[in-house]
Amino acid sequence: MTTGAVAAGGVWADVVGQEAAIEELTAAVAATHGDPGVPAAAMTHAWLFTGPPGSGRSTAAKAFAAALQCADRGCGECTHCRTVLHGTHADVRTVVPEGLTISVKEMRAVVQLASRRPATARRQIVLIEDADRLTESAANALLKAVEEPPPYTVFLLCAPSTHPEDVSVTIRSRCRVLNLRTPSVPAIAEVLARRDGVDPETATWAASVSGGHVGRARRLARDGDAREQRARILAVPGALRSLGDVFAESGELLEAAKAEARSMADGRDATEIEELKVALGAGGTGKGAAGAARGSVGAVRELERRQKSRATRTERDVLDRALIDLSGFYRDVIVRAVGARVPLTNPDLTADVDTAASRFGATGALRRLDAVLACREAIELNVKPQIAVEALMTVLAGIGEPAR
């Protein structure tokens, strides 16, 4: 099968450690060009990109979208390629949930736009990041479009897995599933050095502690604050000794999450509201201004509601990242406590991990790991973060735990 020389570079350059997926996708692109020897069935109108967080689902989907639109199959240089990768291509609609869910209203609008003929490119492409955040009715609106696809439209969905909790069985059955794997440490280090200009030593360190998450590795390599946050959260297990520590550490973690959400919203929220008011012509005095002002109050409220939902999402994402760091730590403690010969998630913290292994043992570490996972689940199920985090810290501190 010819998949083209472009596979090694062009838009695929940032799709890290996914050779098999790239081969399948370039074959699909080749099919749209009618290459001899490539079956037409190599291409289909609906794809589901799955893989662990950070494996590059949306990066792969975006590269595929560019390769489909590009006359040269994803050269990475032309207007099609560049605008798709920047998210500004007229015939590629990207749905990125900023709140907790993707609403039916949003999905219907996207589906309707996607049924038009492409304006400048070869296809109309709808790219849905985090398809696991579709509400049930939004999923139904999408399902209708995927079942009776308009002739030029391609749907690209991204989700953690094909589990029914992530993607409904009916949508899944209409899609070709492309499963991405966790990229290797050397593959991540290579892309950090090549694309982001990170020095090789830092690139290798960041890749080794990223748990295979490319975006996380990049943040750790380039952002001192991210390194500091990681160090702070991974110091928690050793710092928890008393009930006082439980409340102090919980408060600090929750406050850090709030602060990060605030700093991301700062300026942006106010600018959006200003822009909306200008767009609605608020402040005018002419005929009809009173009616416009009444309408704009509703629109501003709607925007404020979305901003609040976005802030909640950010706060939870920050908390979740901290909890993932903690789960990696206790997983390492279990590995050392049972003497398993597998690489640690945090190879740079081997001394701390060993100290914890002798303090807690495998059973105590497992109890703590369970508590971290339960906390993530509780927050996902809308338990108030303060309650979930304090309950977690109590277990981590070993309060009420039988002495070893």
Ligand SMILES: [Zn+2]
């Ligand atoms: Zn191109």
